Amino acid sequence: MRIGFYALVRKVIVNLKTEKAFQGVLWKRRGDYLVLRDAFLHENGQTRKVDGEVLIFVADVDFLQVLNG
Secondary structure (H helix, E strand, O other): OOOOOOHHEEEEEEEEEOOOEEEEEEEEEEEEEEEEEEEEEOOOOEEEEEEOOOOEEHHEEEEEEOOOO
């Protein structure tokens, strides 16, 4: 998966193949991982704030949405 420069340091929703999603600021890509800050986990109709940074293995990503604003 290629992450264009335009998506870095932007608000995104990262939809995983497991039907979970993370929403936050895509801070950087480090090797095979995406790093999100200020993240929320969306799972089973619930949303939870996640402390710290979230590392997401790129192979687990179904698709990525870049949010406006």
